Amino acid sequence: MTEIIRNVRGMPDVLPEQAVYWRHLEQTALALLQRYGYAEVRLPLLESTELFTRSIGAVTDIVEKEMYTFADRNGDSLSLRPEGTAGAVRCMIQHGLLHTPGTKIWYQGPMFRHERPQRGRQRQFSQIGVEAFGIADAGIDAELIIMSHRLWQRLGLAAKIKLKINSLGNRSERQQYRQQLQDWLRQHQQQLDEDSLRRMETNPLRVLDSKNPALQQLLAEAPTLLQQLGSASRAHYDQVCAMLSASGIDYQHDDRLVRGLDYYSHTVFEWQTDELGAQGTVCAGGRYDDLVELHGARPTPGIGFAMGQERLVALLEQQSLAASAPLLYVVVQDASLRAAAMQLVERCRDALPDATLLLDHLGGSMKAQMKRANRSGAVLALIVAAEEQQRGEVSVRHMQSDAAQQTLPADELPGWLAGQYASLH
């Protein structure tokens, strides 16, 4: 027998039952983003590899070992996007959209990282990303966070998701801190584990993320970024915090929140849940005031965040989403009546543009068809049979109540159905 081909590891299918939650998430998010003035962009999945090495940071794991990179037929190095901000920035610069300050965009789609799959982590995963360009004021930092909080509320997830924030300061403050932290870590080398010793050299800020409990205790004594901030950076961060407080947003300042990507500066934040195991970050982002300049355009501040759709869907699946039942399921006595039945259903569809009307195409005994009608959850079953047909009539059976089956002229069916539909809504 021919071997059955499976999906590629880490690239999962979304089946109908789950897709309902995806739709719900995307529709809810889209409506909210529009209300805050964000415009949609559609970005390619493939970009020049250099775009990512330049913006994400050459020594990050994402670039070093997680990108799907390959040579195009002409030899160019291309990569499947491992995140969305780099492509968004590229797009904005390329099309001159940064000349008008205050451009706000969003995008949605799959990202790719070659990681070992585990709960809440796939090789192809989807994000909804949001970016605002050209706004230096702390108000946009706060608004982005407030907007995301509003989304959690809309989705009924607010109680499960907590906000952590920190400031990484500007480039020079961060560099100074990096040096300071590295020195401090060196003094405590003998207490560090293998991973941390490695990161101490390559990316010392990441040591702060360690999950090793013994290390966490030690790191509580380490110098903090906040202490290192100059007055302007500190004022910016304080403003963000003040605006969040004023809006009633609960947040927790976290000295160890440093984010994985190199391009962040100033405000960084993560929305986390403890209901998804080890991958609890459901939405994360921050400022990247140097990124546009890094890509060769005029310096332009930026800020954005990305939501992990799989993770949010996993939380949404804990609640039930009422699927709307079909109004009608059409049962046909024998195949010779199917054409007439189809015409009748189409007339009904003309009269009820929003209702779900199903015609049985599998045939078989009426008993078998009625079983399918029942399983479909339809409110009504329409029976198209020879005897009624000769009188120009059809029968309607109420599947969800004890009401008696009734017979009515086929011509009156669309109008009668519309009445039934109206009484249900």
Place this chain on the structure above:
RNA sequence: GUGGGCGUAGCUCAGUGGUAGAGCACCGCGUUGUGGCCGCGGCGGUCGUGGGUUCAAUCCCCAUCGUCCACCCCA
């Protein structure tokens, strides 16, 4: 990339060194033109794959692949 758990029917799982079972699902019958509940019957498995031990392996051993969880990384 590292470590651990698990791979038996479409799904959830039980089970035994002598080549397998349940529940659910699916199909049919109990109505000559009518669902749900109930009863009866049926379909469905190279027990992940390859090798080894054994008279004999789905069961024991090894390898491999897949999957899940954690590390790592991060949405």
